[in-house]
Amino acid sequence: MPEQGRGRWWGLFAISLGVATIIVDVTIVNVAVPAIIADLGVSSAGAQWVQEAYTLVFASLLLVVGRVADRTGRRRMFVVGVLVFVAASLLAASAGSGAELIGARVLQGLGGAMMLPTSLSLLNATFAGRERAIAFAVWGSTIGGSAALGPLLGGWLTTELSWRWAFGINVPIGVLVIAATLVLVPESRDDRVERGIDLVGALLSVLGMTGIVFALIEGRTYGWWESATPITVFGQDWPATISPVPVAGIGGLAALALLLAHQVRRNRRGRPALLDLSLFRIGSFRTGVTAAGIVSLGEFGLLFALPLWYQNVLGYSAFHTGLALLPLAVGSFLSSALGALLVKRWGATRVVQLGVAAEIAGIAGLGLVVAPDTRWWAPLGLLFVYGVGVGLATAQLTGVSLREVPLRRSGQGSGVQSTARQVGSALGIAVLGTVLFAGLSGLLTARLAERSDIESTQREQIVTTVRESGGAAIAGLAADPRTAPIAEDAKAAFADATRYAAFAAAGFLLIGLIACARLPRDRPEPVDPAPMPQPAASPAS
CATH class of the missing domain: 1.20.1250.20 (MFS general substrate transporter like domains)
Structure with missing residues (x-):
C-alpha cells in the first residue's frame, strides 16, 4: 500500500x-x-x-x-x-x-x-x-x-x-x-x-563473464595462445606453455553454457531461476534485449578511451576532460524530454532507431576528428549528438522491449533488460579497450621501426612502457628533448588507436541498429514501458 x-x-x-x-x-x-x-x-x-x-x-x-x-x-x-x-x-x-x-x-x-x-x-x-x-x-x-x-x-x-x-x-x-x-x-x-534464490545461477554468471572478460583484457599481456611471460597464480608458477587466456576464455564460455542448462532445468521444475526463459518467447522482448546488449557494447566502451586521449595526448587536466565530455551528458539529459514528444509523432520504435543512428553518427564523427592536435571545439557537437542518441535510444528501447510483457512479470523483464545493458557495457570496455591498446602497440611499433637510431630491444621497451601506462608515459617522453620526437610518434599512435576504437564502437552500434530494425512497429503514441523504469547504465558510465 x-x-x-x-x-x-x-x-x-x-x-x-x-x-x-x-x-x-x-x-x-x-x-x-x-x-x-x-x-x-x-x-x-x-x-x-x-x-x-x-x-x-x-x-x-x-x-x-x-x-x-x-x-x-x-x-x-x-x-x-x-x-x-x-x-x-x-x-x-x-x-x-x-x-x-x-x-x-x-x-x-x-x-x-x-x-x-x-x-x-x-x-x-x-x-x-x-x-x-x-x-x-x-x-x-x-x-x-x-x-x-x-x-x-x-x-x-x-x-x-x-x-x-x-x-x-x-x-x-x-x-x-x-x-x-x-x-x-x-x-x-x-x-x-x-x-528460494538461484545462487548457483548468479555464481555461474559471474564466473562466465569474468572468464571471457579476463581473456579479452589479458590476452595482450599473457599471450593469446602461448604464454608470453612467466605467470604466477596464488604463489605457484603456471605449469603449462599454453597461456591462461584461452583457458579462461573457454572456461567462461563453459560456465555460460552451464548457466543456460541450469536455467532451463530450474524453469522446467518451476523453481526460482535467475532468468524467466519464457519471456524470450515474446518476440519484441527477445529482440529488444538482444539489441540493448549490442548497443550498450558500442555505447559505453569508448568512454574508457576518450579520457585517456584527452589527458595523455592533448594534455588536458582531469577537470578540463570533464568539461570536454559534458556535451555528451547534456545531450542525453535533454533528449529525455525530446523523446516523449517524438514518440507521440513517430512511435517508440522509430525513436529508438533514430537514437541509435544518432549515436553512430556521433561516434563515427569522433573517429574522423580524433588526432594528436585536435582543436578543443571539434568534438563538442559530435559528443552532443552522441549523447542525444543515447538519451533517445535507452529509455524508448526499454518501453518497446517490455510492451508485450505481462504486467505481473514486468519487474523480471525490466531486470533482464538492465542486466543485458550492463553485460554489454562490460564487454564494451573489454573489447574496445583491447582494440585501443593492441592498436597502440602495433602503430607505435611501426612508427618506431622507421627510426634508425632506435634498436629493436629499446623499441620494444618503449612500446611496452607507453602501452602499459595507458599513455601516461608520453608526458615523460615529451619533457626530455632527446625523446620528444618519440613522444610525438606515441601521440600519433595513441590518437590513431583511439580512432580505431571509435570506428569499432560505431560498427557494434550499426549491428545494434540492424537488430533494432526487427523491433515491432507501433502507433505514434506514448509508450508505457512498465510500472517501473529499468536501472540502466548512465550516459557516462
Missing part, C-alpha cells in the same frame, strides 16, 4: 541522493583513470579492471538482489547497500595498489547492485498514480543530472585535490543517505514472492 503524507517526498530525496552517489561515482572514475594509473602504477589492463570489476559484479547480481529485497525488506536492502558502498569507497580512497583498488571496486559493485534496483522498488511501494510517475521522473532526472555532474566533479576533485577524493566524497554523502532513509523511507516487502 503506497504511503501517505509529506514525509514520502523527503524520502524520495534520500533515495535519489543515494542513486546520484552511484552514478556520480561511475562517471567520476572515467576521468580519474589517468591519475590512478600515474599514482598507483596501474597497467593499462589494470585500468580496465578498475572499470570491469564494478560492472561485472553489478550486472551479475541485479536479478538476485531484487528477489531478496522483496522478501527481506527493500529499505533494509537499500540501507545495507549504501553501507557496503560507503565502506568500499573508503577502501578505494585509501588503496595503496591497483589490486586493492580493484578489490574495493568489486565491493562497490555489490553495494550498487543492492541500491539501484531496490530504489525503484521503494518508489513503486511508496507512491501511486500520478505521484508515482512524478517520482520516477525525478529518479530518471537524477541519473541524467548526476551523469552530467560526475565528470565535472571528478575532474575538479582529481585536479585540485586527488583522485582519492573522487571516492572519498561518497563517505559523508552515504552517511547522510543512510540516516535519511531510516527516518523518512518506510519499510516494504512482498511476502507473495516465492521462496
